[in-house]
Amino acid sequence: MNSLLKLSLLIYIVLIFLSCNSQDKKDAADFFLKANVALKQNNYTEAIRLYDEAIDKNPEFPDAFLNKGIALMKTGKISDAREVLTEAIRLDPALVQANLVRAESALRLGDFNAAAEDLNKISKEYADSSKYFLAHGNLMEATSRTSEALADFDKAILLDTKNVEAYVNRGAVYYKLHSFPLAKKDFESAIKLNPAQPEALNNLGLIATNNKAWNEAIFYFDRILNSNPADPLALNNKGYVLIQTNALQEAKKLIERALDAQPDNGYALRNLGLYFQKNNEPDKALNEMNKAIELAEPVELLYGYTGRLYLIKNNKAKACETWKKGVVLKDSIAIEELAKNCR
Structure with a gap:
């Protein structure tokens, strides 16, 4: 074969390769755009499938990895999202949005140093x-730096007065600090921007519950359940309100549905215990309360209620022992009952 023919064949092969490579990138871009539409429509499964198609056509497509990571976050696959986002950063270290989303994934996985x-x-x-300030505020709150978290949420809202999540998260900090008027104001700001925002509606329901405004509380919980009838927090919290208003059988059904979805929900176990107590079944009540205690998670008033059950069963020593533990956790019922019954 003469050298001219060899050169012609080589050029032909290179042109075919470049043509295929160019077509793959075009196909990848088409899949990427279709995936973005699915992502905007909250069709996360389809979006992930299309991003995979894009990546298959062009494995060095950092934006596809980034958006796939976002879609995975939306479906709760946080560890998978983190791996995909790490690949996006490897391909393009200047793609800083991937760092922001990966920080959010690390936060949800409890890896605060990585975040x-x-x-x-x-x-x-x-x-x-x-x-950014929303994510940084979430990190500050997760690491118990409350004043810094509030400053970050303030900054997030100053930069974007329509940042719904910043209002919700700042309100949650105020709620934890028992600054209920400030919390309520933030939650109300959130639902003005997004009337179906479940965390804001739930927390407004809890504030109404604390004020014993039972009808108002049910109004907020029902707004959540109208959109998502299986929401375990709203089911449980409405169940608690129904116990307070003596609608016991309906309360039990709602709390049991909450426990079906979240078997280790300490608040739901406590509330089922309260149902059994109101239904004059103290042994069953104690069983549920102790299940909640065994989870070793903070549940408001749990030790106060449990101590009362021991007192009902004439086990004053155990009641006082339980209330002492509750006092350490600043359980208001435990504090009151310990002072009244345990000298």
Whole structure:
């Protein structure tokens, strides 16, 4: 074969390769755009499938990895999302949005050091970003730096007065601090922007519950359940209100549905215990309360209620022992009952 023919064949092969490579990238871009539409429509499963198609056509497509990571986060596959986002960053270290989303994934996985590392890397690029200060505020709250969390949420809202999640999360901090008027104001701001925002509606229901405004509380919980009849928090919290208003059988049904969805929900176990107590079944009540205690998670008034059950069963020593533990956890019923019954 002469050298001219060899050169012609080589050029032909290179042109075919470039043509195939160019077509793959075009196909990848088409899949990517279709996936973005599915993502915007909250069709996360389809979006993930289409991003996979894009990545299959072009394995070095950092934006496809980023958006796939976002879709995985939306479906609760946080560990998978983190791996995909790490690949996006490997392909394009300048893709700082991937660091922001990966920080959120690390936060949800409880890896606070990794979250802090990602956020520190992009702090200059995101100096005027409401989303950044929201994520940083979430990190501060998760690491018990409450005043810094509030400052971050303030900044997030200042930068974007329509940042619904910032209102919800700042309100949650105020709620934890028992600054209920400030919390209520933030939750109301959130539902003005998004009338179906479940966390804000749930917390407004809890504030009404604390005020013993039972009808108002049910109004908020029903707004959640109208959109999502299986929402376990709303089911349980409405169940608690129904116990207080002596609608016991309906309360039991709702709490049991909450426990079907979340068997280790300490509040639902406590509330089922309250149902049995109101139904004059103290042994069953104690059983549920102790299940909640065994979870070793904070459940408001749990030790106060449990101590009362021991007192009903004439076990004053155990009641006082339980209330003493509750006092350490600042359980208001435990504090009151210990002072009244245990000298």
